[in-house]
Amino acid sequence: MAPERISPAKHPLALAPVTAPPSTVDGFVREFLNNLNFRQGVALSFSSGNDRYLALAETVRDYLMARWLEDQRRQRERQAKGVCYLSAEYLLGKQLDNNLLASGLTEIATEALASCGIDIDELRRLELEPGLGNGGLGRLAACFIDSLATMSVPSIGYGLRYEYGIFRQTFVDGQQVEQPDRWLAMGSPWEFPHPEAAQTISFGGHTEKYDDDGVERTRWIPAWNVQAVPFNYMVPGYQNGRVNTLRLWSAVATNAFDLGVFNAGDYAEAVRAQTFASNISKVLYPEDSTPQGKELRLQQQYFFVAASIRDFLDNQLSEGYDLANLPNRVIFQLNDTHPVIAVPELMRVLVDERHLEWADAWAITQGCFAYTCHTLLPEALEEWSVDLLGRLLPRHLEIIFRINEEFLAAVREQFGDDELRIRNMSIVGEYPHRSVRMAYLATVAGAKVNGVAELHSQLLRDKVLPDFAEFFPGKFTNVTNGVTPRRFLRLANPGLSSLITDALGPRWVTDLERLRELEAYAADPEFRAAFAAVKAHNKVRLATELKARDGLEVGDGHLLDVMVKRLHEYKRQMLKVLHIVTLYEGIASGRVAASEITPRTFVFGAKAAPGYAMAKRIIHLINAVGSVVNDDPRVEGRLKVLFPPNYDVTLAEYVIPAADLSEQISLAGKEASGTGNMKFALNGALTIGTDDGANVEIRELVGDDNFFLFGMTEPEVEALWAKGYRPSEYYQTDADLRRAMDLIASGAFSGGDRSTFEPIISNLLYDDRFMVLADYASYVAAQKTVDAAYADQDAWTRSAILNVARCGYFSSDRSMRDYIDRIWHTPPTP
Numbered sequence: 001m002a003p004e005r006i007s008p009a010k011h012p013l014a015l016a017p018v019t020a021p022p023s024t025v026d027g028f029v030r031e032f033l034n035n036l037n038f039r040q041g042v043a044l045s046f047s048s049g050n051d052r053y054l055a056l057a058e059t060v061r062d063y064l065m066a067r068w069l070e071d072q073r074r075q076r077e078r079q080a081k082g083v084c085y086l087s088a089e090y091l092l093g094k095q096l097d098n099n100l101l102a103s104g105l106t107e108i109a110t111e112a113l114a115s116c117g118i119d120i121d122e123l124r125r126l127e128l129e130p131g132l133g134n135g136g137l138g139r140l141a142a143c144f145i146d147s148l149a150t151m152s153v154p155s156i157g158y159g160l161r162y163e164y165g166i167f168r169q170t171f172v173d174g175q176q177v178e179q180p181d182r183w184l185a186m187g188s189p190w191e192f193p194h195p196e197a198a199q200t201i202s203f204g205g206h207t208e209k210y211d212d213d214g215v216e217r218t219r220w221i222p223a224w225n226v227q228a229v230p231f232n233y234m235v236p237g238y239q240n241g242r243v244n245t246l247r248l249w250s251a252v253a254t255n256a257f258d259l260g261v262f263n264a265g266d267y268a269e270a271v272r273a274q275t276f277a278s279n280i281s282k283v284l285y286p287e288d289s290t291p292q293g294k295e296l297r298l299q300q301q302y303f304f305v306a307a308s309i310r311d312f313l314d315n316q317l318s319e320g321y322d323l324a325n326l327p328n329r330v331i332f333q334l335n336d337t338h339p340v341i342a343v344p345e346l347m348r349v350l351v352d353e354r355h356l357e358w359a360d361a362w363a364i365t366q367g368c369f370a371y372t373c374h375t376l377l378p379e380a381l382e383e384w385s386v387d388l389l390g391r392l393l394p395r396h397l398e399i400i401f402r403i404n405e406e407f408l409a410a411v412r413e414q415f416g417d418d419e420l421r422i423r424n425m426s427i428v429g430e431y432p433h434r435s436v437r438m439a440y441l442a443t444v445a446g447a448k449v450n451g452v453a454e455l456h457s458q459l460l461r462d463k464v465l466p467d468f469a470e471f472f473p474g475k476f477t478n479v480t481n482g483v484t485p486r487r488f489l490r491l492a493n494p495g496l497s498s499l500i501t502d503a504l505g506p507r508w509v510t511d512l513e514r515l516r517e518l519e520a521y522a523a524d525p526e527f528r529a530a531f532a533a534v535k536a537h538n539k540v541r542l543a544t545e546l547k548a549r550d551g552l553e554v555g556d557g558h559l560l561d562v563m564v565k566r567l568h569e570y571k572r573q574m575l576k577v578l579h580i581v582t583l584y585e586g587i588a589s590g591r592v593a594a595s596e597i598t599p600r601t602f603v604f605g606a607k608a609a610p611g612y613a614m615a616k617r618i619i620h621l622i623n624a625v626g627s628v629v630n631d632d633p634r635v636e637g638r639l640k641v642l643f644p645p646n647y648d649v650t651l652a653e654y655v656i657p658a659a660d661l662s663e664q665i666s667l668a669g670k671e672a673s674g675t676g677n678m679k680f681a682l683n684g685a686l687t688i689g690t691d692d693g694a695n696v697e698i699r700e701l702v703g704d705d706n707f708f709l710f711g712m713t714e715p716e717v718e719a720l721w722a723k724g725y726r727p728s729e730y731y732q733t734d735a736d737l738r739r740a741m742d743l744i745a746s747g748a749f750s751g752g753d754r755s756t757f758e759p760i761i762s763n764l765l766y767d768d769r770f771m772v773l774a775d776y777a778s779y780v781a782a783q784k785t786v787d788a789a790y791a792d793q794d795a796w797t798r799s800a801i802l803n804v805a806r807c808g809y810f811s812s813d814r815s816m817r818d819y820i821d822r823i824w825h826t827p828p829t830p
């Protein structure tokens with residue numbers, strides 16, 4: 001229920017707008033001490049670090065509050081068209097620094113705390129990042145809401161407030177062990193719970209037809225309910241006085257527990273049902289790219305989209321809004337298939353609850369949704385079994401069947417009774433069991449369907465959904481991903497940011513194409529020296545952090561070669577491992593003198609899905625290779641392999657600005673876009689990469705001379721696959737490859753135990769869909785050109801500067817402009 005609104009208050013103060021505290025050091029100190037005393041309930045002299053961190057966060061919030069309340073009021077009043085971004089994941093990263101930067105308070109806060117005897121850096125470290133996402137997809141959502149706020153686009157992000165986010169990764173004997181992520185244990189100062197605004201979300205039961213004054217209607221009689229409590233988060237734009245909202249839903253049991261059961265004497269059973277309900281938002285599923293069809297996951301998906309749609313219709317629309325106009329008021333952007341159950345939910349609300357005609361409701365629905373596809377891997381395309389859907393959401397299944405029936409009738413009309421085509425396009429698949437193909441449902445319902453890089457969008461049209469592209473000409477489009485320059489350049493790389501601002505002025509932060517002007521500076525020896533000094537400084541900063549965090553040593557003066565991203569076979573961390581083992585084997589066998597090797601520190605960061613055995617074994621191997629290589633005196637410290645555990649946004653912000661070389665080595669045609677690749681290039685790392693995802697666009701922009709390309713192209717991959725991929729032929733003909741694989745198989749990295757890594761070797765030789773061995777020779781050759789290029793430090797720095805200068809295109813602000821132009825048509829409301 002929408003809360004009752006209060007008519008103009010009696011006291012004149014209640015009519016005055018909320019005002020921010022004075023933006024001065026003294027004003028900040030006063031507010032900070034107030035928060036420490038009145039909210040945390042401690043005196044400064046007795047306060048703990050956590051008290052101070054919370055009071056600091058509350059103070060920053062107070063400064064943003066007036067704008068936030070004002071923007072919420074305005075969005076409701078104006079009723080301008082806005083975006084509802086529906087995403088099961090938001091990988092936000094730490095909030096304090098971002099919000100200080102957005103509000104322009106960084107210096108005032110630093111000085112204010114110093115005047116209280118507090119080092120703000122110590123408080124920064126106490127913040128736990130909310131890990132409410134797995135990897136690229138969740139981080140993309142976080143970048144997008146930052147850009148929308150910075151560009152003053154009316155928007156709300158909707159998602160799930162997982163009590164436990166992505167697990168914390170630790171290593172025990174080199175193997176991944178998952179720990180629960182207790183990000184809420186110390187309290188989160190950035191969220192505003194609104195239990196009074198909870199929605200009731202229903203599940204299960206059955207449907208029935210009834211007669212409503214001569215009209216046959218359907219109603220859903222659900223079996224159980226759960227409460228969805230909204231938690232609001234501020235999403236401040238960059239120094240533009242704008243604050244948008246991210247609303248995450250948390251599940252709690254409905255008020256009354258089952259009195260019937262309780263009265264029957266089974267107290268424990270009555271409580272169990274309660275616990276069951278609150279499980280829905282308990283934990284983020286840690287699979288990235290290979291979702292498991294788990295019932296709780298479907299519950300999570302329906303839970304958050306049903307609450308979000310209801311919230312929008314009940315609380316964001318003006319009284320008596322004519323729903324026929326809804327497509328002019330909102331676009332629900334579906335971040336992958338996770339929120340697609342929103343489509344039948346909106347239909348259910350419009351038809352069953354608001355009593356619209358089916359055809360009218362369908363026209364509205366088709367105008368209100370757009371779908372972003374994030375994958376090319378068939379196993380990542382979500383399907384839900386008809387059985388499960390029927391049990392959990394019986395009315396939605398009926399609606400999906402009817403959508404499918406009408407869609408297939410239209411297909412028949414256009415293409416005739418081409419049964420194979422009909423079967424291929426059906427939203428309901430029959431084999432291996434009856435299931436609903438969520439990507440198809442999204443494609444049929446969405447006004448637009450987009451891929452996330454040029455190559456990906458082309459493959460989506462030509463390979464993944466060709467029948468749909470033919471049936472819906474004009475529906476398919478591309479929006480290449482982007483990353484926010486606020487977090488990944490301005491905050492993560494203060495040294496480079498100052499250098500850029502000194503050269504170009506400050507406006508690049510919101511207009512990243514301005515980096516182009518740095519091209520001229522690449523020719524300036526003084527600028528190159530300053531740029532190189534920043535890189536060197538960032539490496540020291542990383543070295544200090546890794547030493548303190550994990551006791552790891554970055555090699556002095558080494559080329560820093562970095563591969564950080566989720567662990568997945570398609571991303572091909574194994575290619576990197578084979579390169580390292582090849583270098584090591586050369587030294588260990590005495591064929592290569594250590595002194596001939598370019599000193600390199602290899603940094604890995606990667607979490608594996610807990611149930612993904614091969615990925616976990618690869619993590620084990622990387623750690624095992626690291627401990628042998630790092631300790632072998634014959635290497636003379638010229639190769640180091642570091643694997644700091646728990647790669648997250650916080651670690652990314654240390655690693656990326658320090659990197660010389662960015663590893664983007666997926667099999668061509670498998671990585672939809674990648675965004676890590678963009679973060680590195682913008683921070684002046686050179687990329688070694690395949691012609692895949694957004695690498696293609698990065699290379700086009702930075703130029704072949706400033707990018708190390710290797711490997712098969714996507715058509716070459718297809719051709720080889722069609723002809724028959726025979727990995728053992730590479731093994732037999734390439735002596736370096738054979739020696740590297742034999743060394744792993746010999747047990748050299750597993751204390752002589754040949755069985756430990758045998759499954760990895762067999763997989764590469766007999767069963768590798770991702771063709772690691774086919775690209776090995778090309779990869780190793782490209783790494784030799786990297787060594788040669790790195791020998792000329794000045795030329796390398798020039799290339800690095802050109803990478804920064806030419807990658808302004810990859811700002812998520814540009815992605816937002818493309819969404820607005822091609823899909824949303826939601827003008828900014830400054």
Ligand SMILES: *Cc1c(COP(=O)(O)O)cnc(C)c1O
Pocket residue numbers: 134135136137139564565566647648649652673674675676677679
């Ligand atoms: C950017 C980012 C990713 C995505 O990296 P890819 O290389 O594009 O897979 C994953 N995790 C974190 C923490 C990130 O910041």
